[in-house]
Amino acid sequence: MSDRSAKKSGAFGWFMQRISGIVLLATLIGHFWVQHMPTDYLADETEYLAIREAYAAKNPEYKKAVEQGLISDPKFGEHIITYEKVTKRLSHPLWKAFDLLFLIFGLYHGFNGMLNIIDDYAKHKGVRLALVATCWVLAIALFVIGTQTVLTAGPYNPPSFSLTERLP
Amino acid sequence: MSMPSIENPKVAPKLPYVANFQNALQRILSYHWRPGMWAWLLHRVSGIGMVIYLTIHVFGLRALYDPVQFDMLMSTYRSPLFKIGEFALLAIVTYHSINGFRIVMVDFLGWSPKQKRMFYATLVLSALIILLGGYPILAPYFITPFIK
Numbered sequence: 001m002s003d004r005s006a007k008k009s010g011a012f013g014w015f016m017q018r019i020s021g022i023v024l025l026a027t028l029i030g031h032f033w034v035q036h037m038p039t040d041y042l043a044d045e046t047e048y049l050a051i052r053e054a055y056a057a058k059n060p061e062y063k064k065a066v067e068q069g070l071i072s073d074p075k076f077g078e079h080i081i082t083y084e085k086v087t088k089r090l091s092h093p094l095w096k097a098f099d100l101l102f103l104i105f106g107l108y109h110g111f112n113g114m115l116n117i118i119d120d121y122a123k124h125k126g127v128r129l130a131l132v133a134t135c136w137v138l139a140i141a142l143f144v145i146g147t148q149t150v151l152t153a154g155p156y157n158p159p160s161f162s163l164t165e166r167l168p
Numbered sequence: 169m170s171m172p173s174i175e176n177p178k179v180a181p182k183l184p185y186v187a188n189f190q191n192a193l194q195r196i197l198s199y200h201w202r203p204g205m206w207a208w209l210l211h212r213v214s215g216i217g218m219v220i221y222l223t224i225h226v227f228g229l230r231a232l233y234d235p236v237q238f239d240m241l242m243s244t245y246r247s248p249l250f251k252i253g254e255f256a257l258l259a260i261v262t263y264h265s266i267n268g269f270r271i272v273m274v275d276f277l278g279w280s281p282k283q284k285r286m287f288y289a290t291l292v293l294s295a296l297i298i299l300l301g302g303y304p305i306l307a308p309y310f311i312t313p314f315i316k
Contacts, residue, residue: 036301037304078309083238
């Protein structure tokens with residue numbers, strides 16, 4: 001075939017799917033470790049109750065939600081994702097970068113995979129166009145929403161230091 | 169039927185196939201399911217599942233702008249049904265990762281001594297990680313309450 005250029009062969013997509021997969025393997029372990037495993041990035045029972053009490057005292061809407069049982073009690077030995085802990089983690093710029101990396105590579109890998117699947121099964125030209133367009137719209141929307149969530153989450157409080165102290 | 173040779177490589181005989189539900193079902197049921205096929209199918213299905221999950225996940229996380237909304241959403245996710253979902257997510261993600269790693273090793277390093285054995289090793293390693301990682305997720309809901 002004369003038109004078997006790098007672009008048409010799909011070799012770049014094939015290669016990048018593997019590269020992004022390797023990056024995802026590393027970021028996924030980190031993400032699962034901090035958000036799903038019982039580490040300090042989650043609140044244990046006592047921490048959860050303390051956080052809940054503090055937020056309820058500060059925020060009447062939060063208090064109402066606790067009273068209505070919408071922010072429920074902890075179970076024995078449970079580790080819980082909380083606004084407090086997530087925003088605290090995301091207040092660090094390196095964690096923001098980590099989550100953005102995870103988001104971008106996850107979206108790329110996921111939707112590139114979807115395009116491969118569409119390529120395999122969708123034969124009709126119109127159907128293909130519709131599916132590919134849906135993938136792109138969804139991927140771009142998720143990128144915008146996800147990036148906004150990560151960037152705006154957590155007040156960034158840079159460590160205070162005075163310049164004069166550092167100067168000789 | 170001609171024998172496979174260099175001039176005449178092994179080609180499946182062309183059968184007249186009419187695409188309909190009965191024929192598709194017959195084909196699926198009569199298919200010889202080898203481990204490699206399972207590896208491919210599970211990888212594909214888990215991949216589609218994760219794209220669906222990722223979409224819901226990123227849309228849901230918009231709640232992070234408000235502590236009340238976010239902690240309410242987290243409370244919803246802490247019901248037994250969602251905990252089973254979280255465990256299923258771990259299973260899907262683990263299989264896809266380990267099998268993906270196997271694919272990358274085959275493609276980049278030419279790991280191909282014993283394909284079937286490698287796939288079984290993938291399954292065993294996945295099962296181990298799923299059990300280890302699944303315990304802290306499920307224990308407070310399905311194990312500790314019954315031990316106490």
